Amino acid sequence: MKKRQTLARILAAALAPANITAVAANPDGTYPTKSVRLIVGYPPGGAGDIFGRLVANYLSRQLGQQFVVENRPGAAGTIAAAQVARMPADGYSVYLASAGDFTTARSTFGARLAYNPEQDFTHLTLLVKVPLVLVAHPSVPAATLKEFIAYAKTMPKQLNYASFGNGSTSHLAAEAFNIASGIEMSHVAYKGSSPAVTDLIAGRVQVMFDTVLSASRFTQTGQLKSYGVTTLKRVPLMSETPTLDESGLSGFEMATWLGLVAPAGLPAAVTQALALKLVAFTKDPEVLKQLDTLGLLVDGSGPAAFSTFIRLESARMDKLIKGAGIQFE
Structure with missing residues (x-):
């Protein structure tokens, strides 16, 4: 709303x-x-x-x-x-x-x-x-980006990430993240942001890269948690969320x-x-x-x-x- x-x-x-x-x-x-x-x-x-x-x-x-x-x-x-x-x-x-x-x-x-x-x-x-932001379902047992990467490394290909669709920016961001962090998450493609976010909130997938505008309302209510934004500068709408770059993935931008x-x-x-x-x-x-x-x-x-x-x-x-x-x- x-x-x-x-x-x-x-x-x-x-x-x-x-x-x-x-x-x-x-x-x-x-x-x-x-x-x-x-x-x-x-x-x-x-x-x-x-x-x-x-x-x-x-x-x-x-x-x-x-x-x-x-x-x-x-x-x-x-x-x-x-x-x-x-x-x-x-x-x-x-x-x-x-x-x-x-x-x-x-x-x-x-x-x-x-x-x-x-x-x-x-x-x-x-x-x-x-900008996009990496968000996760609250059940994911990691409070920070560093903890999330460590957790994902113990579960190769078992964590599912949602995207707006095959070849979308959210898909490319997740694959770039896989490469940069040395993890392996599995892709679940949706037809747009809305159905992807719906399944993420329901816990049917664990993480996704969503737009800041879309994700911010769910992080504010505690339905999702954020790990970092994908630009080199913080985003005013989610100013409390660090960039992935400053959280340890040096130079990451998508x-x-x-x-x-x-x-x-x-x-x-x-x-x-x-x-x-x-x-x-x-x-x-x-x-x-x-x-x-x-x-x-x-x-x-x-x-x-x-x-x-x-x-x-x-x-x-x-x-x-x-x-x-x-x-x-």
């Missing part, structure tokens, strides 16, 4: 009409001179859609033209991404990219992927990272992410105009308050750093997937 109320509150703010009359609507003809489509590869109402609307509303206010969210869900966002890659590189179609359709897509979809995430897009700004891209070949002036406002978005005090309630960590890396991130993260995910022997149908 608390998660739904939080999402509803953020959605109401995101859907509020942008007051673009307070910003000059570019009378000198500079970009943008008309409305812009911000395409989201998720259905309306979900966290990705809500975040996309926050970005759209902010850009509308800052750039003096409406940025209109257009939902095109399907195939983990890859259908929408493929369509955007073929759109004109004029700045009037931008896309909310994520790990699933960019940095793990090649391993997940192989030859079926109809675009190249590194070459077919102008990478504008890496906006946020979406999170999904959201950033804005456009078709390859975007004019430099348009790239700069968008990137400047997107970086400002990640520093805006009101925006930061909203992102904290969603369990997100801002990044704000501009075009060059974002491109480098996509290249390195794609290689890292390819190596993890091959090393863990993860198979996709």
Whole structure:
């Protein structure tokens, strides 16, 4: 209930009409001179859609033209991404990219992927990272990460971990955790977070990597316990929970992410105009308050750093997937 109320509150703010009359609507003809489509590869109402609307509303206010969210869900966002890659590189179609359709897509979809995430897009700004947290059923006899790893080593392949689905970030995080900690847990794939968490609370599986927003309400009530978050920084929504890095798994980081891209070949002036406002978005005090309630960590890396991130993260995910022997149908 608390998660739904939080999402509803953020959605109401995101859907509020942008007051673009307070910003000059570019009378000198500079970009943008008309409305812009911000395409989201998720259905309306979900966290990705809500975040996309926050970005759209902010850009509308800052750039003096409406940025209109257009939902095109399907195939983990890859259908929408493929369509955007073929759109004109004029700045009037931008896309909310994520790990699933960019940095793990090649391993997940192989030859079926109809675009190249590194070459077919102008990478504008890496906006946020979406941390996960390792949570367990209260019956697991370990109070800390160190105790949990020691316990898991006495029970190879006997502990079951839930995930959002095969190849999901929660699945990859658990396999990376297996490798980093030297343990062997068995994978139970679900169709999304909700059924996985339901079975975890019921004790039908023992652990999982869930989003901070989802898990925080259950750790607060004592239905689950947490061992660590998967980013290198602590998350304000679960500030009492240490990172896995500071708990002994040096350098461990595994999170999904959201950033804005456009078709390859975007004019430099348009790239700069968008990137400047997107970086400002990640520093805006009101925006930061909203992102904290969603369990997100801002990044704000501009075009060059974002491109480098996509290249390195794609290689890292390819190596993890091959090393863990993860198979996709």
